[in-house]
Amino acid sequence: MDLQENLIKDRDTFIEENKKFIYNVTFSICKKKLQWENDDELSVALIAFNNACNSYVETRGNFFSYAKVLIKNALIDYFRKNSNKYQLSFGEENEELKDAFLKNSLTEYEIKQENLKRSEEIKVLSEELKRYNVSFKDLVNNSPSHKDTRDKLLDVSFACSKDSSILNYIHKYKKLPVKQICITIGCNRKFIEQWRRYILSLIIIISNESYYYITSYLNIKVGDKNGK
Structure with missing residues (x-):
């Protein structure tokens, strides 16, 4: 067993x-x-x-x-x-x-x-x-510097983390369903492709409650905008 x-x-x-x-x-x-x-x-x-x-x-x-x-x-x-x-x-x-x-x-x-x-x-x-060909170092070193970009990426990641079909695809194929995200969330494909690893990492972190302190370390907060 x-x-x-x-x-x-x-x-x-x-x-x-x-x-x-x-x-x-x-x-x-x-x-x-x-x-x-x-x-x-x-x-x-x-x-x-x-x-x-x-x-x-x-x-x-x-x-x-x-x-x-x-x-x-x-x-x-x-x-x-x-x-x-x-x-x-x-x-x-x-x-x-x-x-x-x-x-x-x-x-x-x-x-x-x-x-x-x-x-x-x-x-x-x-x-x-x-398992997703991403490292924690990639996540930290390639974080967006502009607040507007960070906020937008958080919005996308939170929306994806609440979509079971997107989560199932990620867990099964170990990559983002870029086309599905563009259609479901209404995002520009170039934007998703540019930040693909960062979005994937955020979704993994957000969808796992045990990453409480990493969430704090990366300043990921579920506020009025992202927590609705």
Whole structure:
């Protein structure tokens, strides 16, 4: 039985067999011994792992890299939401994190964790983009410099990300359906061709909720105009 079949047909067994993985990822964040029966962190991580099982598709790269990102995101969100009352038993080697929590001042810690989460997301995205012959470096280095162009490309990408037929074509053929986009969205073909890789990358990012910090890094925002 392959991975995809395990995720669908035998979820409980698959999760049970990977509880060590879930524990290790959780421990790498919390830096303390944990018990399945008593620690909320492991419950948060277990739910995140199950969410990874629900949302994973092969185009998102290695499953365990993807699951690791979701677990880390869920744990950091949990720490943030419980920052006023949350107490961690850090060892001496983790005094910096201990002080951050005890003083109820997570600013520096949050910055470090957000950088870590963004780095993990970039790894997952880079693997996914390889399947489309696009690199993350291409996306960053070839971003449009003019705001009007960026806004227009975002409009196109958001519209495409909401069109199931366009998304299905992209996932199946690993390229943009340029003609279909021109007809459906009403865009100039030359414009789409010029920014083909950038649009393709944006659609992949926008249509995947786990790329939260990359979205922030690239200043992709769903405002009144794009979020309608």
